[in-house]
Amino acid sequence: xxxxxxxxAQSAQSAEAVPAVLDVRGLxxxxxxxxxxxxxxxxxxxxxxxSGSVGLVGESGSGKSITALSVMGLIQKPGFIADxxxxxxxxxxxxxxxxxxxxxxxxxxxxxxxxxxxxxNPLYHIGSQVAEAIRVHxxxxxxxxxERARQLLEMVGIADAxxxxxxxxxxxxxxMCQRVTIATALANDPGLLIMDEPTTALDTTIQAQxxxxxxxxxxxxETALVFVSHDISVVTQVCDELVVMYGGRVMESGRTxxxxxxxxxxxxxxxxxxxMSVSGGSGRLKSIxxxxxxxxxxxxxxxxxxxxxxxxPQCAADPPLxxxxxxxxxxxxxxxxxxxxxxxxxxxxx
Amino acid sequence: MADRIGEPALADGTLALQVAExxxxxxxxxxxxxxxxxxxxVIGVVLLAIVVIPVLLAPVLxxxxxxxxxxxxxxxxxxxxxxxxxxxxxxxxxxxxxxxxYGGRYSIGASIAVVVLGGTVGTALxxxxxxLGGTVGxxxxxxxxxxxxxxxxxxxxxxxxILGPSLVNAVIAVAIVxxxxxxxxxxxxxxxxxxxxxxxxxxALGAGPRHIxxxxxxxxxxxxxxxxxxxxxxxxVLWIAxxxxxxxxxxxxxxxxxxxxxxxxxxxxxxxxxxxxxxxFLAVFVVGISLVGDALRDQLNPTAVGA
Amino acid sequence: xxxVAKRLLALVVLLVAISILVFMMLQLIPGSPVSALLGQxxxxxxAVARLTQELGLNxxxxxxxxxxxxxxxxxxxxxxxxxxxxxxxxxGQNLPSTLxxxxxxxxxxxxxxxxxxxxxxxxxxxxxxxxxMGIAMTLVALPSFWLGLILILVFAVALPVFPVFGGSGLRxxxxxxxxxxxxxxxxxxxxxxxSLLEVMDSPHVVAARAKGLNRRTVFLKHIxxxxxxxxxxxxxxxxxxxxxxxxxxxxxxxxPGIGRLLVQSILNKDYATVQATxxxxxxxxxxxxxxxxxxxxxxxxxxxxx
Numbered sequence: 031x032x033x034x035x036x037x038x039a040q041s042a043q044s045a046e047a048v049p050a051v052l053d054v055r056g057l058x059x060x061x062x063x064x065x066x067x068x069x070x071x072x073x074x075x076x077x078x079x080x081s082g083s084v085g086l087v088g089e090s091g092s093g094k095s096i097t098a099l100s101v102m103g104l105i106q107k108p109g110f111i112a113d114x115x116x117x118x119x120x121x122x123x124x125x126x127x128x129x130x131x132x133x134x135x136x137x138x139x140x141x142x143x144x145x146x147x148x149x150x151n152p153l154y155h156i157g158s159q160v161a162e163a164i165r166v167h168x169x170x171x172x173x174x175x176x177e178r179a180r181q182l183l184e185m186v187g188i189a190d191a192x193x194x195x196x197x198x199x200x201x202x203x204x205x206m207c208q209r210v211t212i213a214t215a216l217a218n219d220p221g222l223l224i225m226d227e228p229t230t231a232l233d234t235t236i237q238a239q240x241x242x243x244x245x246x247x248x249x250x251x252e253t254a255l256v257f258v259s260h261d262i263s264v265v266t267q268v269c270d271e272l273v274v275m276y277g278g279r280v281m282e283s284g285r286t287x288x289x290x291x292x293x294x295x296x297x298x299x300x301x302x303x304x305x306m307s308v309s310g311g312s313g314r315l316k317s318i319x320x321x322x323x324x325x326x327x328x329x330x331x332x333x334x335x336x337x338x339x340x341x342x343p344q345c346a347a348d349p350p351l352x353x354x355x356x357x358x359x360x361x362x363x364x365x366x367x368x369x370x371x372x373x374x375x376x377x378x379x380x
Numbered sequence: 381m382a383d384r385i386g387e388p389a390l391a392d393g394t395l396a397l398q399v400a401e402x403x404x405x406x407x408x409x410x411x412x413x414x415x416x417x418x419x420x421x422v423i424g425v426v427l428l429a430i431v432v433i434p435v436l437l438a439p440v441l442x443x444x445x446x447x448x449x450x451x452x453x454x455x456x457x458x459x460x461x462x463x464x465x466x467x468x469x470x471x472x473x474x475x476x477x478x479x480x481x482y483g484g485r486y487s488i489g490a491s492i493a494v495v496v497l498g499g500t501v502g503t504a505l506x507x508x509x510x511x512l513g514g515t516v517g518x519x520x521x522x523x524x525x526x527x528x529x530x531x532x533x534x535x536x537x538x539x540x541x542i543l544g545p546s547l548v549n550a551v552i553a554v555a556i557v558x559x560x561x562x563x564x565x566x567x568x569x570x571x572x573x574x575x576x577x578x579x580x581x582x583x584a585l586g587a588g589p590r591h592i593x594x595x596x597x598x599x600x601x602x603x604x605x606x607x608x609x610x611x612x613x614x615x616x617v618l619w620i621a622x623x624x625x626x627x628x629x630x631x632x633x634x635x636x637x638x639x640x641x642x643x644x645x646x647x648x649x650x651x652x653x654x655x656x657x658x659x660x661f662l663a664v665f666v667v668g669i670s671l672v673g674d675a676l677r678d679q680l681n682p683t684a685v686g687a
Numbered sequence: 688x689x690x691v692a693k694r695l696l697a698l699v700v701l702l703v704a705i706s707i708l709v710f711m712m713l714q715l716i717p718g719s720p721v722s723a724l725l726g727q728x729x730x731x732x733x734a735v736a737r738l739t740q741e742l743g744l745n746x747x748x749x750x751x752x753x754x755x756x757x758x759x760x761x762x763x764x765x766x767x768x769x770x771x772x773x774x775x776x777x778x779g780q781n782l783p784s785t786l787x788x789x790x791x792x793x794x795x796x797x798x799x800x801x802x803x804x805x806x807x808x809x810x811x812x813x814x815x816x817x818x819x820m821g822i823a824m825t826l827v828a829l830p831s832f833w834l835g836l837i838l839i840l841v842f843a844v845a846l847p848v849f850p851v852f853g854g855s856g857l858r859x860x861x862x863x864x865x866x867x868x869x870x871x872x873x874x875x876x877x878x879x880x881x882s883l884l885e886v887m888d889s890p891h892v893v894a895a896r897a898k899g900l901n902r903r904t905v906f907l908k909h910i911x912x913x914x915x916x917x918x919x920x921x922x923x924x925x926x927x928x929x930x931x932x933x934x935x936x937x938x939x940x941x942x943p944g945i946g947r948l949l950v951q952s953i954l955n956k957d958y959a960t961v962q963a964t965x966x967x968x969x970x971x972x973x974x975x976x977x978x979x980x981x982x983x984x985x986x987x988x989x990x991x992x993x
Contacts (some may be wrong), residue, residue, distance in 0.1 A: 103891060132902075135901065143890055143894055144890075148889065149891055149894040150890045151908075151913065152906075152988070153913060153988060163898040163899075166899045167899060200988070200989050212895070328792075356961070424755055465823075488729055497902065526704050526705070526708060529704075530705075531930045531931050531933020531968070532930065534931055534934075534968055535932045537949060541952075542715050542716050543715075614828065619832055621832075625832045626934075626938060626954075628954075638830070641833055645836060645939070648836060648840065652844075655836050656833075656836070660833075666830070
């Protein structure tokens with residue numbers, strides 16, 4: 031069989047024995063604009079197991095943030111989920127009544143956003159905002175919730191938790207606010223934690239601190255983590271698996287050491303080379319020539335074709351995400367098709 | 381843009397230009413075209429046309445004069461039988477239709493005078509204050525603040541108290557209220573533009589204040605001034621009419637929309653048309669102007685400069 | 688604290704400046720201030736002499752100003768020869784009525800404006816939105832004196848629900864208050880709409896939804912409260928419009944009040960009353976703006992911090 035059903039069956043088959051906390055299958059999220067429909071996410075699939083950590087990597091416009099918001103059920107008009115399944119602990123969130131979705135937000139799945147200070151309401155102090163997140167899902171009194179909030183803040187390394195609880199967001203630094211939002215997200219012990227560019231808006235030193243906290247929490251808790259970022263070097267520090275997205279699709283996915291060590295997809299290779307040139311200090315910055323495609327004018331076939339140095343006539347047809355023997359997946363004609371033919375070419379990094 | 385050629389080249393010239401262009405938008409041909417596509421603009425223009433065209437054509441559309449009395453035809457209800465009685469007649473048998481048309485000339489004419497007078501003076505003050513800054517600018521803006529401390533029509537009323545009731549004095553009074561509003565907007569724009577990198581460079585190279593003001597500051601402030609002007613055409617006509625209604629503007633028997641409404645109030649219960657039609661024309665005019673002003677504001681987007 | 692002190696000082700400076708300007712107004716009237724103030728009785732040489740002495744018109748201008756200001760601060764706002772009463776008495780009689788009218792108008796404009804703006808914002812880009820904003824714009828454009836007459840025609844003449852003119856107590860307040868409030872309502876509605884839209888798109892709202900809060904809580908706690916804060920900023924301006932509009936509304940409905948007092952004094956050339964009324968209204972407006980300013984730090988923790 032071929033087609034989306036085959037894709038789903040295949041991903042189910044090639045799944046690890048560990049049951050997945052999150053199983054995204056063939057997600058399509060579109061936005062209505064006037065009379066047009068903009069297809070931002072066009073068939074994304076990936077899984078996160080318990081204690082697993084998956085990094086969604088891609089440049090802006092790749093659809094990674096929308097994917098994250100879709101998982102949380104936060105897509106609103108004019109956006110809508112057009113197709114696919116989002117299985118959280120086996121329950122499909124797509125088509126779930128919004129009352130039920132609301133119940134599991136903050137409890138079974140929680141999210142941390144990019145701009146820490148902006149993600150907090152400037153008119154309420156920290157304590158009430160963290161306590162609010164707790165009391166939505168737990169039957170605690172205000173004081174009990176505040177006490178729990180204090181514990182949470184200490185868990186993310188905030189020494190003077192009492193002072194922070196009484197403060198307003200504008201009185202705290204970006205790094206401090208981000209710790210608060212992380213603590214808030216973990217307040218109800220969610221099975222899944224999604225972080226959308228949590229360190230992008232922070233200074234590099236603070237960035238490192240937050241990443242440390244995340245890494246620490248990862249070892250201590252069993253929460254499944256989805257980490258969205260455009261910065262591949264950041265993601266590799268935190269995540270065991272990587273999902274590389276481009277043009278609303280998955281280009282490559284697999285264990286981090288596999289993807290970084292021997293990237294198969296030309297786009298992944300480009301990303302890694304660019305990242306290495308920044309940190310490697312080898313003189314000129316190496317970037318991928320060309321620009322990210324506009325979702326409203328997406329070229330047909332492989333979305334990376336216009337910028338790909340290995341583009342072939344075949345690429346006019348969209349390459350399906352196919353499995354490789356070492357357990358990873360690539361969507362590229364250089365690496366065979368869904369029939370399972372394994373014409374694996376060792377393509378040297380650019 | 382062609383006028384940028386000849387500006388001194390700076391090390392960060394392109395960046396400065398981008399900064400400048402982002403903040404200082406000038407109406408270009410394409411933006412005027414975009415205006416026509418806005419629904420608000422079209423509706424506004426249509427409404428304005430409904431009012432302004434008959435007013436302009438008043439002599440053509442008036443079988444009798446605005447002061448022509450007819451003792452035998454007083455308090456006639458509106459009827460379609462004759463143009464004269466399209467909107468009925470008043471207590472002197474005068475045609476309300478004709479008076480509305482001629483009254484429009486006074487009302488709209490006065491509001492244009494207000495905007496021209498107040499706008500010119502206000503813009504000039506704003507340019508001086510914004511460009512010079514320092515003590516002069518500070519003093520001018522404090523006077524502006526003082527004038528703005530009087531709410532709404534209060535200042536205009538005070539001025540008519542001093543000068544006496546007449547249309548000219550009403551125009552002056554409302555213009556005096558418009559001056560600080562223009563001054564404030566233009567001053568803000570001038571201050572912002574004065575500090576843009578390429579303007580500073582221009583000054584450093586010896587360009588005189590006149591050059592700077594007319595080539596950079598004034599064009600940059602134009603979008604905000606244009607929007608303000610359309611808004612004020614509406615406000616001014618309302619306030620002139622208000623003063624007329626209160627008896628502090630045009631004096632009878634000269635027709636003017638506000639004053640006609642006041643006339644009609646006495647006979648409201650028996651001849652509602654005398655008061656209703658002038659006010660209706662006034663309302664349609666103001667709604668039309670508001671729509672046009674809104675469309676202009678969206679199109680020119682002067683929020684970047686001083687608004 | 689500094690926030691408060693700075694503003695109080697600014698208010699005092701402003702009030703002084705207003706008083707100077709108002710004082711100068713009298714000097715600008717053609718003819719001498721004495722004949723202006725006396726009006727009809729200006730031909731009586733004894734009255735002229737007495738007033739000249741009283742005002743100290745033979746003294747330099749700043750001294751005159753000081754004497755006048757001193758009088759004002761002690762409650763002496765001059766004497767209205769036309770009405771044969773001290774001006775302060777006139778104002779005292781008329782002020783409460785205007786305050787009631789302005790208060791009712793403010794209430795109508797706030798309640799109506801917030802509802803209309805909220806309807807438009809929560810149904811953004813639907814016909815309900817355009818219609819609401821169309822209504823708002825029309826209300827702003829309508830001349831208030833004309834609107835008053837229309838309301839009279841409909842609700843007092845055609846349907847005799849309310850009294851046509853005058854009318855005391857609550858029933859007599861309704862039509863004038865609506866006339867006054869509806870115009871301001873339009874401005875408020877547009878402002879509320881844009882404020883709500885801005886807040887609805889902000890990150891903390893998405894974050895609040897991500898916490899699992901239901902729609903209602905998100906709207907009330909995280910959208911409405913944040914969006915209504917800027918509305919406080921325009922309340923000061925609205926009060927100015929209300930005071931200004933009260934003048935016209937009181938004339939349309941022949942309702943006693945400061946506005947009508949002012950207009951009648953202008954028509955009667957009762958300059959003492961004109962001067963005092965302008966001063967009182969302007970001062971009231973300035974003080975109200977200060978009160979609104981002082982509300983900010985109470986409502987918004989970001990402002991007026993240590």
